[in-house]
Amino acid sequence: MSGQKITIEYNDRVVRQFLLATVIWGAVGMLVGVLIAAQLNFWQLNFATPWLTFGRLRPLHTNAVIFAFVGNMMFAGVYYSTQRLVKARLASDFLSALHFWGWQFIIVCAAVTLPLGLTRGKEYAELIWPINLMVVLIWVVFAVNFFWTLARRREPALYVAIWFYISTIVTIAMLYIVNHLSIPTSLLHSYPVFSGVQDALVQWWYGHNAVAFFLTTPILGIMYYFLPKAAERPVYSYRLSVVHFWSLVFVYIWAGPHHLLNTALPGWLQNLGMTFSLMLWAPSWGGMLNGLLTLRGAWHKLRTDPVLKFYAAAVTFYGMSTFEGPLLSIKSVNALAHYTDWIIGHVHAGTLGWNGFMAAGMIYWLLPRLWNKPLYSTALANLHFWIGTVGILLYVAAMWTSGITQGLMLNATTEHGTVLAYPNFLDTLNTIRPMMLMRVIGGGLYLAGWFLLVYNFYRTVKGAAPVNGTIEVYDEAPAPDAKLSLAGTFFSAPTVFWFLAVGFGSMWMFGTDLVSTAGIVGAVACLIAAFALVPSRSKAWGGWYEKLLLNALPFTLLVFFAVVAGGLIQIIPTVLVQKAKNVEDRIQTPYTPLELAGRDIYIREGCYLCHSQMIRTLVPDILRYGDYSRLGESIYDHPFQWGSKRTGPDLARVGVKYPNVWHLRHMEDPRAISPGSNMPTYPWLLNHSYNASVLPAKIKVQRMLGVPYGPLTAQQIFDSMDEQAKGIAKDLRTAGAYVDSDKEIVALISYLQTLGKSLPVITKSAPR
Amino acid sequence: MFKRLILEDSSVWYVITAFVTAATIFLTITWRALRMPRTEVEKFAQLPFTTDANERHDPHA
Incomplete structure (x- = not known):
């Protein structure tokens, strides 16, 4: 053995910090989740307060559990395992601290801005542009710290967990930047550069791969490190882990369009998304089997070791949700399941079962090692496992039942498929209420289990001295012939x-x-x-x-090219082709200034989280909501509002369906118009005035993005808004509703009344 | 140039091409993984354990 023997002290301080943040933000994110689930059962829990309504808290829940809970857990796991796998301390203590505190600052900013209604209106990409910039900056800090550590490594070989971490870092950077490309209209608001179908494709390319590369690949890396450690035996098949990695990285990135099946998305993209989603079965199950078989010969330990219990269940849930995902991507299954609670159940089988249990297992394993003290209570950890498992099963079973019920009822027809069997949307809602309540109970049990972890964590570290791991190694340069x-x-x-x-x-x-x-x-x-x-x-x-x-940089670049290929082949043709000038059939008319102001209120209140604006090419959708949505009918929508869930009915053609006063009364008290509705009340819309002064800047940006607004002066914009608003207020007065023309409800009504209005495209000759 | 994308008369080829491409990559990687020498596979699989023997915790952190 050549080289000098040296002692390395790992930077476990930052691991402890991220671990603590995981525990705290996990509790916050899950608590908000239980609250919003309860709001769907008991509308009174919205408290008629803007920042407590479902539409504003739901993004807080999703962002908290994805970026705060799983994000912090991921960073803890990555930093702990990487240092040991490469036998090197993290490259920079400063960057490590900046990473931790910067990420927590971002989370706090998100927790403040989202309830205030400051949002970009795209799911899991709601954060406003200044926070987006901070996320990119801190992600770069993470990447530099990680790759710098790899560059200083004393172990030449890169274990498969490191491969998964590399794929996470490069892919998330690419996805996040592309999907957050926006032009600001003010310090707190921006419009995404993509619109309509382009925006839908980019959003779900991002949304699907956020699941893939934020909630899956880093956790798989953590699985490949921590599961063998906990089981005290190497991974079942290293060869299989290699196949798992490459096939997952190549295939996953293509599957995004399965979120848009049966919509106005071009058919070739839908088919591509479905095909690749089905192919994902193989690598995902390869990984799951590899994880479970790593426990071969150690199954008896599950009786007493809560860590292995959590890992075994987590990997099982990974297998279950990755079986369900491809199943839901089959077009005919998707016709039943999309927009229903089935998707919510699928997502939570993954997040609660896979992410949550992997986090719990990792925390219980790390606690004694990072504080050099036995876990306070193994019995409590076991209790956490069982309460959590029952919670997940109740939650998932409730959502499966609810989703399938919704799908069957909403799609049911009579008279040879010409008449809806349940024409009133509320029939479906009231049928699934028991399941929605069971979801609250399941989620509440899972949260109770997490509080047990919090208590166990607190009692374990209380009075304990934190310790950093050290290791003695030989300081060797890599062999020259291994360099690439x-x-x-x-x-x-x-x-x-x-x-x-x-x-x-x-x-x-x-x-x-x-x-x-x-x-x-x-x-x-x-x-x-x-x-x-x-x-x-x-x-x-x-x-x-x-x-x-053995060479991190070339390896990273090749991983990047592998993931970028799928995105480019899907997105570039869509961005180049799906423009207003190429649209056939019908085309959207640009919003008036007042309608645009109303649309921004619609987005602020998170209406898109319960109402879609996409009538699919399915008979029941057309019977219920009107003619199917054309690609050109949302071509100027920055951002698109196709939605992903129908807690309430689709709104793509709600314009002129009801009189203005119907909308006002409905927003004021939904149950006065629709008995049995679970929609929150929005009394503040009748009291708050809309901000007209921001419209010139907003229209200027819309024009930059290609929306065909004429050269309007600020005064012309104000005059236009005033005239349209007074017309609506007058109409409301005639119907017995007295509201000033400058109130937000007037702008919102103007927007809702324009939905579905479009113009036929007149072409001189038919396309080739 | 992009009319075929709009009319979608060739969308079936995208699916077939996608499948063949992914299958080729999958088979290539599987072949490479199967050809990895046993000693190398064991060395990689043991990496998480190589620090166990001499890792200790510093209580003065």
């Missing part, structure tokens, strides 16, 4: 063939006649050449691959 330069990475045959195949394939798919033919010829020639070279070059290519596993 960037040139060696990209000018090697496998990489060149990969790029050529993607290039020729793109030419084939997107090119015109000649380019397309060249693409086919090139792709086939590429494949033949690659296979012809395999016998003579396979050893050299194998050596290249082995070197790749």
Whole structure:
């Protein structure tokens, strides 16, 4: 053994900090979750208070559990395991501290702004643009700290957990930046650069892969490190973990469009999303089996060890939810399940079962090691496990039952499919109320289990001295022949063939006649050449691959190219093609200034979280809500408002369906109009005045984004708003409702009344 | 140029191409993984345990 023997002290302080933050934010996020679940049962729990309504608290719940709870847990797990896997202390104490405190500051900012209604109106991407910039900055800090640590590592080989962490860092950076591209209209507001179908595709490319690369890949990395440690035996099959990683990274990124099945999204994207979602079955179950089989010979320990209990259940829930996901991505199943509680049940099987239980197992395993003191109570940890498990099962079973009931009732028809069997939407809502209540009980039990963890955590660390792990290693430089330069990475045959195949394939798919033919010829020639070279070059290519596993930077770049390919092939054609000038059939008319102001109020109140604006190409949808939504009918919507859940009915064609006074009374007291409704009341909309002064800046940005507004002066905008608002107020007065024309309800009514209005597209000749 | 995307008369090819591409990658990686020498596989699998023997905790953190 050459080199000098040195002692390394790990930076476990930052791990402890992230662990503590996980416990606290987990409790906050879950508490808000139980509250909003209860609000759906008891509308009074909205307290007629703006910042306590469902529409504003739901984004707080989702952001808290994703970015605050799982985010902090992920950082704790990544930092703890990476230092040990690479035998190096984190590169910078300053960056580690900046990462921790910066992330907590972001969470606090989100917790303040979301209840205030400051939102971008896109699910899991609600945070306003100044916070977006902070997220990007802190993510870069995380990336620099992580890769700098890898660069200083004393273990040349990169364990598979590190691969998963690398894929998380590069992919989340890409997804987050693209989906948050916006143009500010003020310090607290912006419009996304994408609109309509483009925005929908980008949003669910992000939304789906936030699940993939924020809630799955880092936790898989944590599984591959902590599960063998807890079971005291190596992973069942390292070979399978390699297959798991690469197939997951290549396949996952393509599956986003399965969130938009049967909508106005082009059919080829829907088919692509469905196909790749089905292919995800294989790698996901490979990973699950690898996790469970790691426990071979250690199953008896589950009787006494709560850590292994949590891990075994978590991996089982991972398998269950990754079976359910592809199932829900089949178009016909999706026609039943989309917009219903089934999706909520699916998501929570993953988050409560997989993420929550992995977090609990990791925390119970780390506590004694980071504070050098036995866990306060194993019995309490076991109790946590059982309460949590019962909670999840109640929750998931309730949502499955509720979702399938909703889907069946809303899609049911009679008279040979020409008449809806349950035309009143509220029939469905009132049928699923017992299931919604069971969800509150299940969620409450899970939360109670988490409070047991909080108490156990507190009693364990109370009076205990925190300790940092140390290790003695030989300080060795990596062998020269193991190094792989960037040139060696990209000018090697496998990489060149990969790029050529993607290039020729793109030419084939997107090119015109000649380019397309060249693409086919090139792709086939590429494949033949690659296979012809395999016998003579396979050893050299194998050596290249082995070197790749020892070189973090080339490995990272190749992972990036693997994930970016799926996104580009789906998004670039959509962004280039789905523009107003190419739209056929029907096209949206731009909103008037007052309608735009009303739309921003609609987004502020989170209406899109319960109401979709997308009538699918399905008979029951058309019978219930009107003609199916055309792609061009939301082409100027920054952001799109297609929605993902129908707690209430679709609103795509609600305009002129009811008189103005109906909307006013409905917002004032929904139950006066729709007995049995669970919608909150919005009395403040009748008292607060809308802010007209921001409209010139907003319209200027809309114009920059391609919405065809004429050259309106600020005064013209104010005059237009005033005139339209007075017309609505006058109409309301005629109907017996007295409200000033400058109130928010007037702007909101103007927006709701324009939904569904569009113009036919007149073309000189039919498209080829 | 993009008319085919709108009319979707070739969407079936996207699905087939996607499947073939993913299947090729999957098979290639599986082949590589199966060809990994046993000693190397065992070395990788043991990485989480290589610090156990000499790791200790510093109570003066």
